Amino acid sequence: MSREILIDPMTRLEGHGRIHIFLGTDGGVDRAYLQIPELRGFEKFAQGRRAEDMPQITSRICGVCPMAHHMAATKALDDLYQVDPPPAARKIRELLYSAFMVEDHALHFFFLGGPDFIVGPDAPRQKRNILGVIDAVGLEVGKEVIGVRKQLRDLVAEVAGKAIHPVFGLPGGVSRSVSSEVRQEAAAAAARAIQFSQFALGAFREAVLGNPGYVELITSEAYTHRTYYMGLVDEANKVTFYDGRLRIVGPESKELLTFDGRDYLSHVAEHVEPWTYMKFCFLKDIGWNGFADGAGSGVYSVAPLARLNAADGMATPRAQEAYEEFMTTLGPKPVHYTLANHWARIIELVYAAERMAELAADPEITDPRVRTLPTVAPREGIGVVEAPRGTLFHHYQTDERGLVTAANMIVATQNNAARIALSVDKAARALIRNGQVDDALLNRVEMAFRAYDPCMGCSTHSLPGHMPLIVDVRDAGGTLLREIRRD
Amino acid sequence: MRTLVLGLGNEYAGDDAVGVLAVRALRGKLAGGADVVESAASGLALLEVFAGYDRAVIADSIRTGRSPAGTIVEVRLADLGLATAPSLHQAGIPELAAVARRLGMGFPDRTRVLAVEVAGPLMFGAPLSKPVAAAVAPLGRRVLEQVQRWASEDSSRGRPAGAGRGPKDTLTRGPGGARCTTTTRSARSSRA
Numbered sequence: 001m002s003r004e005i006l007i008d009p010m011t012r013l014e015g016h017g018r019i020h021i022f023l024g025t026d027g028g029v030d031r032a033y034l035q036i037p038e039l040r041g042f043e044k045f046a047q048g049r050r051a052e053d054m055p056q057i058t059s060r061i062c063g064v065c066p067m068a069h070h071m072a073a074t075k076a077l078d079d080l081y082q083v084d085p086p087p088a089a090r091k092i093r094e095l096l097y098s099a100f101m102v103e104d105h106a107l108h109f110f111f112l113g114g115p116d117f118i119v120g121p122d123a124p125r126q127k128r129n130i131l132g133v134i135d136a137v138g139l140e141v142g143k144e145v146i147g148v149r150k151q152l153r154d155l156v157a158e159v160a161g162k163a164i165h166p167v168f169g170l171p172g173g174v175s176r177s178v179s180s181e182v183r184q185e186a187a188a189a190a191a192r193a194i195q196f197s198q199f200a201l202g203a204f205r206e207a208v209l210g211n212p213g214y215v216e217l218i219t220s221e222a223y224t225h226r227t228y229y230m231g232l233v234d235e236a237n238k239v240t241f242y243d244g245r246l247r248i249v250g251p252e253s254k255e256l257l258t259f260d261g262r263d264y265l266s267h268v269a270e271h272v273e274p275w276t277y278m279k280f281c282f283l284k285d286i287g288w289n290g291f292a293d294g295a296g297s298g299v300y301s302v303a304p305l306a307r308l309n310a311a312d313g314m315a316t317p318r319a320q321e322a323y324e325e326f327m328t329t330l331g332p333k334p335v336h337y338t339l340a341n342h343w344a345r346i347i348e349l350v351y352a353a354e355r356m357a358e359l360a361a362d363p364e365i366t367d368p369r370v371r372t373l374p375t376v377a378p379r380e381g382i383g384v385v386e387a388p389r390g391t392l393f394h395h396y397q398t399d400e401r402g403l404v405t406a407a408n409m410i411v412a413t414q415n416n417a418a419r420i421a422l423s424v425d426k427a428a429r430a431l432i433r434n435g436q437v438d439d440a441l442l443n444r445v446e447m448a449f450r451a452y453d454p455c456m457g458c459s460t461h462s463l464p465g466h467m468p469l470i471v472d473v474r475d476a477g478g479t480l481l482r483e484i485r486r487d
Numbered sequence: 488m489r490t491l492v493l494g495l496g497n498e499y500a501g502d503d504a505v506g507v508l509a510v511r512a513l514r515g516k517l518a519g520g521a522d523v524v525e526s527a528a529s530g531l532a533l534l535e536v537f538a539g540y541d542r543a544v545i546a547d548s549i550r551t552g553r554s555p556a557g558t559i560v561e562v563r564l565a566d567l568g569l570a571t572a573p574s575l576h577q578a579g580i581p582e583l584a585a586v587a588r589r590l591g592m593g594f595p596d597r598t599r600v601l602a603v604e605v606a607g608p609l610m611f612g613a614p615l616s617k618p619v620a621a622a623v624a625p626l627g628r629r630v631l632e633q634v635q636r637w638a639s640e641d642s643s644r645g646r647p648a649g650a651g652r653g654p655k656d657t658l659t660r661g662p663g664g665a666r667c668t669t670t671t672r673s674a675r676s677s678r679a
Contacts, residue, residue, distance in 0.1 A: 045499065045612030060497055060527045061611075107531055111586075130582050134589050142590050150535060165527065 019445065021428050027435030032428035033421050034449055046407035051080055051378060051398050055169045058394065058409075066165050067100040067156075068387035071242065072394040074169030079262065080381025080396060081374035083172030088367035092174050094242040095186060095359040096160055097385070099152045101241055101352035102193045104388040105304075105345050108453060109200055110137070110145050113342040116447055117214060118207050122440050137203065148196045151189045158182055173371035186360035193353035194318070200346050201322055208343070209329070218339040219330065222430035223448060225293040225422050226251035226336050228283055228300035230415065231307035232386045233258070238315035239307050239351060241386040247310045248283065251295050253333050256285060261384030264393055268410065271418070280418040281410065291422055299422065302390025302415040303452055304344035309334035314347065316354035322347045338423050341451040378402045387412050389453050413454045423448040488641055490521035490634055491540040491595065495547040497527045501613035502556075502605035506546035508615075509603075509626040521634050531583055534592065543595040544633050545580065546626055548619075549602035557618030559626055562600040597637075601629050 024030035042061065046054065055073040059066035071093065078085060085093070110118075114133035123132065134142040159178060160166035168175045178186075208214045217223070228251065232244040246264070248256040259267055270279035271288045282288045282298035289297045300306075308327075314320040326347055327333055330340055359365060377400045385392050390412030397406040413420075427448035431441050494510030496503045507525045514523055521544075524536060537543060549560060564584055580600070587594040603622045615623070 041611035041613065057499065060499055064528075064532060066528070111531065111582075129585075131585050131589055134586070139590065142586075146534065146586075146590055146592060153535070 019424060019449075021432065021437075021445070023432070023435055027433065029425075029429045029432050032425045032445075034424045034454075042409060043407050046396070046404045049404050051077060051381070051396055051402045051404055052171060054394070054396060054404070054407075056165070056167060059165045061409075062411075065100075065104060065387050065389070067097065067160075068385055068392050069394070070166045070169055071097055072383045072385045072387075072392045074171070075243070075383030075385065076381040076394040076396050077169070077171035077383070078381070079383060080378045080398065080402075081171040082376050083372045083374045085173040086367070086369045086372055088177065088365055089173035089370040089372075090243070091359050091362060091365045092159065092178055092370065093169070095178075095356060095365065096156055096166070096168075097242045098352045098356040098359065099156055099186075099189065099193075101388060102197070102349060102356065103149050103152045105349040105352065106145055106148060106196065106200065108388070109204075109342065109345055109349065110142075112450070112453060113345070116339075116450065117342060118203070121214075121217060121444065121447060125443075128443070136207075141199070141203070144196060144199075148189075148192055151192060155182075155186055155189050158185065170371065171374050175370075177368045177370045178366050180366050183360055183363075183366055187357065190353060190357035190360050194350070194357060197346070197350040197353045198318065200349060204343060204346050218337050218343075220430075222427050222444075223338045223423070223451075224336050225299075225301075225338065225419055225426070226295075227293045227297070227419055227422075228256060228286070229306035229309035229334055230300050230302050230391055231310035232261075232384065232391070233311045234315060236315070237312040239311040239313075239319075239348065239386075240315070241352065241355075243385075246384065246391065248285075248300065249310045249334055251293065251334065251336070256283070261393065262382045264382065264384070264395075264410075268393075268415075270414075278417055279414060280421070281415050282418060291418060291425065293419075293422060299418040300415070301419040302386075302412050303341055304348050305335060305338070305341045306390065307386060308344045308347065314351045316351050316358065319347055319351035319354055322350055338419075338448060338451050389413065390415050413452070416452050416454065420449050420452055420454060423452075488541045488637070489539060490637060491537065491543040492517065492521045492523045492630055492634065493533075493536065493543060493545045494523070494525045495527075495533075495545060499611055501610055502603075502616055502619040503548055504615060505548050505603045505605065505619050505623055505626065508623045509546045509630060512624070512627045513631055516631060517634060520638055531586070533580075533583055534587060537583075537587060537595055538593040540593075540595045542597040542637055543599070544630050545598065545600045545602075546630055547600065547602045548605045550605055554604045555618065556604055556606040556616060557622045558604040559622060559629060560602055560604060562602055564598050564600060599633050601626060601633070 019032065019034050021032040022030040042058075046057075049057070055070045055077070058069040058073045061069050074093070110133055111130045114130070114136070115123075115128040118136045119128050119132040127135075156166065159176070159182060160168040161175070208218075228248055230246060230248050232240050233247045234240045234244045237247065245258050246261055246267075247258040248267075250256050257267070267284050268281050269284045269288070271282055272279055280288075281300070283300055284298070286296070286298035291299070293299060308323060314323045326340075326343055327335070330337060330343075378398045379400075380397045381395070383394045391410075392412055393408070393410040395408040396404050398404050424445060427445045431444050492510050492513065494507040496505060496507040498504040498507050507527070510523050510525060517523060522540075526533060526536065549562065554560060564581060584594050584598070586592075603619055603626055605619055606616060614620070
């Protein structure tokens with residue numbers, strides 16, 4: 001008898017994911033997938049609106065990473081109006097973007113990866129939450145996460161106008177320059193962030209690398225996919241978040257290609273499946289060959305692990321050191337272990353903090369020339385950044401007045417969708433046997449997609465905002481056999 | 488005693504906007520009685536917003552599937568429980584309250600959550616559905632009543648009521664960590 005297990009976070013609106021697990025007659029997993037709904041309708045909504053409103057409007061798409069959308073849209077406006085921001089404007093943007101990355105990665109690591117690795121993957125459910133992490137790392141560390149975050153937010157609010165929904169990105173630059181006092185504040189915040197990132201790295205080393213069971217879990221076949229990886233790199237092929245060229249590295253570590261983000265449509269296409277309205281991105285250069293990994297499948301991945309794999313290293317010293325340790329421990333490159341995303345995230349945290357410090361130390365950042373005024377009629381603009389969860393594309397076409405006629409957006413989760421589907425399926429197959437499905441096993445399946453921190457219809461706020469799970473077990477005829485509720 | 492009125496939601500996402508619209512309409516009617524904050528941020532991104540307040544009314548949307556769309560439900564924070572947030576996107580108000588209290592950042596002692604039952608799907612740029620649009624004003628009234636009830640409790644005890652500062656237009660940063668009068672109380676002592 002075939003059964004369906006449904007892990008359904010009921011209380012979200014359209015913004016909820018569902019894991020479907022179909023069991024075959026032998027009690028093993030026949031097929032499993034995650035449906036990730038998104039907030040739809042953006043493309044239509046954008047039509048007829050002023051292009052320069054896009055950085056503000058799109059920053060409300062996601063309640064978690066508004067800065068990423070603000071920045072991708074602002075860069076698309078640079079392209080739309082064919083203006084290069086002055087050096088100080090580029091540096092101010094990257095400074096704030098780095099501050100945002102520090103903040104997001106720090107929160108994610110402690111409060112999201114924490115339950116899996118600091119508290120432990122098989123710890124009792126009532127312990128596996130944010131409070132369990134605080135208990136494990138201590139109050140002082142918890143307070144430091146919040147303290148660093150507050151200092152960064154104050155900086156962003158000072159420069160960008162608002163901490164949560166920035167209002168500073170303009171075509172060709174930013175709305176205001178940075179004073180030398182603010183530069184000093186930025187330097188102080190960066191120094192604290194570096195110290196904290198080093199601490200986070202140490203905490204990870206102690207909690208995870210000191211535990212052979214965790215290392216075994218990370219490197220287990222259940223969480224391994226040999227796919228392509230995409231990420232922005234600088235001229236030296238080092239990881240960059242704000243600007244660069246997109247590089248794709250194959251499962252055998254060979255570079256497939258490097259391209260300008262403006263050419264994304266020549267390299268990225270979307271595959272549609274009948275069971276979801278989610279579109280699965282794949283590499284055109286390879287082609288869609290189903291939900292499979294390997295060099296012959298166009299499935300690729302973005303996010304921290306993908307960025308480390310797509311690059312040749314990190315552009316700052318402490319991050320480079322951490323990168324080398326990572327590759328020595330889990331390599332050879334590319335590292336195919338999905339759960340290594342948590343470690344990769346801390347390495348990026350180190351980089352973001354160090355990059356902030358470099359930018360704050362640069363006197364040019366206080367240059368009052370922060371805007372290049374557009375002079376040409378707009379037509380089409382594409383902006384690309386690395387959001388915390390991976391590559392983000394914004395694409396606008398306008399009429400000569402700058403009113404949007406067409407818009408396209410590819411968020412990190414869409415880039416990752418096919419690999420996430422692979423991850424859920426593989427974890428379920430490896431972990432669920434003989435029809436045995438318990439809490440710990442379901443958690444291990446969830447861990448497979450949690451490592452990506454997928455955006456599930458973000459920017460919706462319906463309470464409680466978190467995710468109780470319903471596990472539905474049904475027979476082939478759809479009859480409910482049992483229901484496990486985990487609120 | 489300082490009171491926060493927080494409207495949550497994305498005003499570009501159909502019914503999700505209900506909380507924001509309800510509190511926006513209260514601006515001016517609460518002058519001096521409470522700070523009004525609107526936010527499209529979610530979960531832990533709201534951490535600092537609550538610091539320094541003794542009481543808060545949160546206006547939001549909810550989907551329980553147990554009431555028809557447009558119904559206003561009052562939710563006890565304690566009933567929402569604490570989850571293993573599977574994503575930063577899913578860390579909600581209960582997680583936020585727990586973290587804020589444990590870390591001594593301050594979280595209002597008394598919190599009321601008033602939410603409007605909504606129906607999906609959410610579409611960017613969609614208008615509010617009819618039943619939810621009809622609930623905007625009643626939700627605002629419920630929020631207002633709660634603030635007034637607290638204010639009258641204060642005056643009967645001879646305490647000054649108010650926000651302690653003027654109304655804020657939008658969320659910029661939290662009102663600062665200087666006043667964390669609730670920090671020593673545990674979550675258990677909350678009457679939320």
